[in-house]
Amino acid sequence: MQEPELHDLSDDADYAASQQQGSASMMRSDSGKHSSSSEHDGAEVVYMKDNVTIHPSMLASERISGRLRLIKQGSSLFMTWIPYKGQNSNARVSDKDRILYTIRPVPMTDVRSIRRHTPALGWQYIIVVLATGLAFPPLYFYNGGVKEFLATIKQHVFIVRSAEDANVFIVNDFQNPLQKTLSSLEIPRALSVGSEPSTSFSVGEASVDENQERMSVDIQNDNINISQYNERQRQKAHDPARDLSIQVLEKFSLVTKFARETTSQLFRDSHSNGYGAIERRSNSLSSIDYPSQKASDDWDKVPDKSPVPQDPLEFDKLSLVWGKPRQSPLGSDEWFTFLDSEGRIMDSEALRKRVFYGGVEQKLRKEVWPFLLGYHDYDSTYAEREYLKAMKKAEFETVKKQWQSISPEQARRFTKFRERKGLIDKDVVRTDRSLSFYDGDDNPNVNLLHDILLTYSFYNFDLGYCQGMSDLLSPILFVLEDESESFWCFVKLMERLGPNFNRDQNGMHSQLFAITKLVELLDSPLHNYFTQRDCLNYFFCFRWVLIQFKREFEFDKTLRLWEVLWTHYPSEHLHLYVCVAILKRYRSKIIGEQMDFDTLLKFINELSGHINLDAVVRDAEALCICAGENGDACIPPGTPPSLPAEDGLLYPQQELDDVL
Amino acid sequence: MASRRRMLLKVIILGDSGVGKTSLMNQYVNRKFSNQYKATIGADFLTKEVQFEDRLFTLQIWDTAGQERFQSLGVAFYRGADCCVLVYDVNVMKSFDNLNNWREEFLIQASPSDPENFPFVVLGNKIDVDGGNSRVVSEKKAKAWCASKGNIPYFETSAKEGFNVDDAFQCIAKNALKNEPEEEIYLPDTIDVAGGGRQQRSTGCEC
Numbered sequence: 001m002q003e004p005e006l007h008d009l010s011d012d013a014d015y016a017a018s019q020q021q022g023s024a025s026m027m028r029s030d031s032g033k034h035s036s037s038s039e040h041d042g043a044e045v046v047y048m049k050d051n052v053t054i055h056p057s058m059l060a061s062e063r064i065s066g067r068l069r070l071i072k073q074g075s076s077l078f079m080t081w082i083p084y085k086g087q088n089s090n091a092r093v094s095d096k097d098r099i100l101y102t103i104r105p106v107p108m109t110d111v112r113s114i115r116r117h118t119p120a121l122g123w124q125y126i127i128v129v130l131a132t133g134l135a136f137p138p139l140y141f142y143n144g145g146v147k148e149f150l151a152t153i154k155q156h157v158f159i160v161r162s163a164e165d166a167n168v169f170i171v172n173d174f175q176n177p178l179q180k181t182l183s184s185l186e187i188p189r190a191l192s193v194g195s196e197p198s199t200s201f202s203v204g205e206a207s208v209d210e211n212q213e214r215m216s217v218d219i220q221n222d223n224i225n226i227s228q229y230n231e232r233q234r235q236k237a238h239d240p241a242r243d244l245s246i247q248v249l250e251k252f253s254l255v256t257k258f259a260r261e262t263t264s265q266l267f268r269d270s271h272s273n274g275y276g277a278i279e280r281r282s283n284s285l286s287s288i289d290y291p292s293q294k295a296s297d298d299w300d301k302v303p304d305k306s307p308v309p310q311d312p313l314e315f316d317k318l319s320l321v322w323g324k325p326r327q328s329p330l331g332s333d334e335w336f337t338f339l340d341s342e343g344r345i346m347d348s349e350a351l352r353k354r355v356f357y358g359g360v361e362q363k364l365r366k367e368v369w370p371f372l373l374g375y376h377d378y379d380s381t382y383a384e385r386e387y388l389k390a391m392k393k394a395e396f397e398t399v400k401k402q403w404q405s406i407s408p409e410q411a412r413r414f415t416k417f418r419e420r421k422g423l424i425d426k427d428v429v430r431t432d433r434s435l436s437f438y439d440g441d442d443n444p445n446v447n448l449l450h451d452i453l454l455t456y457s458f459y460n461f462d463l464g465y466c467q468g469m470s471d472l473l474s475p476i477l478f479v480l481e482d483e484s485e486s487f488w489c490f491v492k493l494m495e496r497l498g499p500n501f502n503r504d505q506n507g508m509h510s511q512l513f514a515i516t517k518l519v520e521l522l523d524s525p526l527h528n529y530f531t532q533r534d535c536l537n538y539f540f541c542f543r544w545v546l547i548q549f550k551r552e553f554e555f556d557k558t559l560r561l562w563e564v565l566w567t568h569y570p571s572e573h574l575h576l577y578v579c580v581a582i583l584k585r586y587r588s589k590i591i592g593e594q595m596d597f598d599t600l601l602k603f604i605n606e607l608s609g610h611i612n613l614d615a616v617v618r619d620a621e622a623l624c625i626c627a628g629e630n631g632d633a634c635i636p637p638g639t640p641p642s643l644p645a646e647d648g649l650l651y652p653q654q655e656l657d658d659v660l
Numbered sequence: 661m662a663s664r665r666r667m668l669l670k671v672i673i674l675g676d677s678g679v680g681k682t683s684l685m686n687q688y689v690n691r692k693f694s695n696q697y698k699a700t701i702g703a704d705f706l707t708k709e710v711q712f713e714d715r716l717f718t719l720q721i722w723d724t725a726g727q728e729r730f731q732s733l734g735v736a737f738y739r740g741a742d743c744c745v746l747v748y749d750v751n752v753m754k755s756f757d758n759l760n761n762w763r764e765e766f767l768i769q770a771s772p773s774d775p776e777n778f779p780f781v782v783l784g785n786k787i788d789v790d791g792g793n794s795r796v797v798s799e800k801k802a803k804a805w806c807a808s809k810g811n812i813p814y815f816e817t818s819a820k821e822g823f824n825v826d827d828a829f830q831c832i833a834k835n836a837l838k839n840e841p842e843e844e845i846y847l848p849d850t851i852d853v854a855g856g857g858r859q860q861r862s863t864g865c866e867c
């Protein structure tokens with residue numbers, strides 16, 4: 001792969017800019033070296049880094065590089081970032097953008113926190129959140145130096161690591177860390193902060209506030225009320241939502257032009273289901289007058305740009321590491337806090353959210369999965385569940401008897417039965433046999449798989465058995481270790497995923513179609529690439545979708561992913577965003593190597609076992625939130641795992657004749 | 661040799677679920693058999709270099725899912741095939757009966773330019789099972805069907821024991837090559853796969 005081109009700074013005309021800003025005496029020293037050059041006001045540059053870059057959109061090709069400096073004047077420390085002028089290589093970035101994103105000296109006393117991101121792939125970057133709640137766009141350090149940056153700040157101002165997140169550094173946090181941050185962090189007001197073209201270097205003058213209004217354009221039509229914060233703060237002493245607010249802010253600072261509209265919807269039409277905490281948060285944000293007129297006028301100045309990059313090799317060097325960090329899995333002690341004395345789950349949404357962000361400990365899965373799958377109602381009691389278990393066991397046995405009572409004689413005249421059983425026989429011995437739970441000859445668990453699947457094919461004779469089902473059942477049996485309970489949980493899962501196995505493949509087609517649309521929405525260059533390469537059928541995602549990534553991750557990771565997906569927390573269709581997230585992770589490879597359909601299919605098949613689950617889930621969450629309603633609109637109604645409409649046959653009659 | 665364009669020969673393996681398509685492909689390409697192959701979901705392929713006098717060819721062998729319900733996917737994979745391998749399990753009558761469906765389905769979906777002469781090869785797999793005692797499709801019956809479909813070459817194989825697998829694939833490669841446009845190739849009368857001497861069993865390759 002090609003390295004991102006580094007700009008030869010000797011040709012840059014950034015001197016002009018820096019001179020304009022009053023830092024004429026800045027030495028062109030080596031990147032990162034602490035240079036101490038005195039300025040006319042007695043200011044001293046204590047840190048300087050070249051090739052620190054902002055990506056106005058998610059395209060790596062659209063970027064503004066500049067110089068980041070920390071300047072000390074008296075006892076105050078200022079941060080400033082000034083883009084280079086005349087980067088001919090990057091015609092996409094207009095001067096307006098350069099001016100818009102310029103960070104005029106900001107005193108560190110105005111900085112609330114700095115989050116450091118050091119993705120394994122791509123460049124390190126920081127996000128600087130101001131005390132006002134505004135956040136600058138991420139600053140990517142093309143030449144490294146984040147650590148040094150933070151170390152330098154530490155020498156001059158009080159800075160502490162956040163207890164919640166080791167990558168967050170709280171600045172100036174003398175008194176009440178929580179109180180102070182909450183009110184500021186939760187204001188999702190600005191997506192990015194820029195400043196007017198400034199003519200004078202005005203150290204000490206807060207250059208941000210005056211621009212807040214015009215910079216809030218992306219949510220211009222939204223009505224946001226910040227007056228309710230105090231009330232909510234009380235509930236939030238240790239609420240991870242606090243961290244979420246940082247996340248939200250960061251997301252907003254990342255929001256690119258392409259996602260502008262979709263994201264603003266997050267805060268507008270927040271009454272639809274599916275956005276969980278973020279939605280609830282935004283519900284309480286209502287009615288503040290935004291100077292929308294002014295804002296939109298201002299926005300018009302920024303020309304719209306086509307996101308089609310010139311050089312495919314430059315794609316997406318930055319990774320989308322901006323979902324919420326994963327938590328540790330839910331354990332027993334915490335689980336009991338979700339239950340009332342009779343065993344009801346008091347706040348199912350909170351539970352789902354908890355599971356979404358952390359998963360469930362292995363030994364607790366047995367308890368939690370039946371809820372996630374919808375086999376148990378959240379408001380059922382211990383006693384009701386025990387009763388259900390007994391009833392359902394009897395019902396299971398009845399269905400099982402139906403095939404058990406078929407004698408060999410009868411079977412001889414019952415081709416459909418023999419064929420169906422034959423398929424299942426063949427598949428259960430090819431399912432997860434490398435796990436000790438299923439290995440060896442005459443393993444009783446393999447027999448259980450067989451019996452459950454055959455029973456299911458009688459329970460739902462129209463759908464019958466289809467390859468892939470054994471992959472879906474295996475983890476459930478592994479977790480529940482009970483034949484009847486596994487059967488009913490599998491039934492529940494198949495209520496949602498059954499259409500994947502329809503003869504006409506409609507469930508699969510609608511999902512692959514939705515992926516096409518989502519990629520078009522969230523990564524149009526990649527979409528264009530697939531179009532060119534005649535890859536729009538997305539068959540290379542077939543296995544991912546059919547069996548919910550079962551073959552793509554190690555067994556225990558699959559369990560984790562499934563419980564996360566089953567929460568339906570940010571979206572019922574998060575798995576589609578997972579597909580997009582994976583494709584986006586590898587987009588530069590796919591495009592860079594000019595993969596054709598065959599190569600792509602092979603490449604994707606061979607990704608199996610090499611995908612970073614946590615990263616992909618985080619990306620998927622971020623993409624899902626970013627896509628908002630436009631994302632929903634990409635997904636046809638009834639697309640699995642949506643529950644099918646109540647009316648009508650699940651499996652249309654004309655197909656039944658062909659089905660085994 | 662290296663300076664010449666390496667030619668890609670695309671081969672599709674079809675047949676009912678569980679007849680041993682994945683096992684055959686792995687036996688041929690990787691020379692191993694495992695009891696732990698998973699049921700194929702979607703499609704995958706392996707490639708193998710085939711030497712042919714002074715020329716190297718890349719055999720691209722496509723393995724697809726056997727279950728009927730996934731057949732509609734085929735169209736994405738069958739296109740551009742040079743040879744189609746039809747596999748059945750000699751111990752399962754239905755898998756033999758279905759050969760005709762597979763053949764027709766392939767011709768519809770791949771829509772080769774000359775369907776009458778498109779090269780197929782039939783493999784009767786799993787002849788090792790139970791020392792041949794559980795066999796339900798006789799060699800004679802299989803050969804008769806092959807003859808009726810334009811003398812399709814027929815091989816009896818065991819992916820498990822590796823029996824006759826190389827020979828079968830030599831024939832497959834040769835037939836795939838024959839399907840290539842005339843000007844692209846030069847057709848000698850022997851093909852040497854993996855350098856081994858070749859002894860043909862069963863009907864063998866009529867080409």
Ligand SMILES: Nc1nc2c(ncn2[C@@H]2O[C@H](COP(=O)(O)OP(=O)(O)OP(=O)(O)O)[C@@H](O)[C@H]2O)c(=O)[nH]1
Nearest residue numbers: 677678679680681682683700725726786818819820
């Ligand atoms: N005894 C014996 N078993 C075989 C042979 N070939 C395959 N098998 C077994 O038959 C089962 C199916 O083999 P696969 O190669 O997975 O079958 P497939 O045709 O690829 O099946 P699908 O992927 O479902 O379409 C496996 O359990 C193999 O171990 C053989 O030659 N002899």
Ligand SMILES: [Mg+2]
Nearest residue numbers: 681682699700
């Ligand atoms: Mg297979």
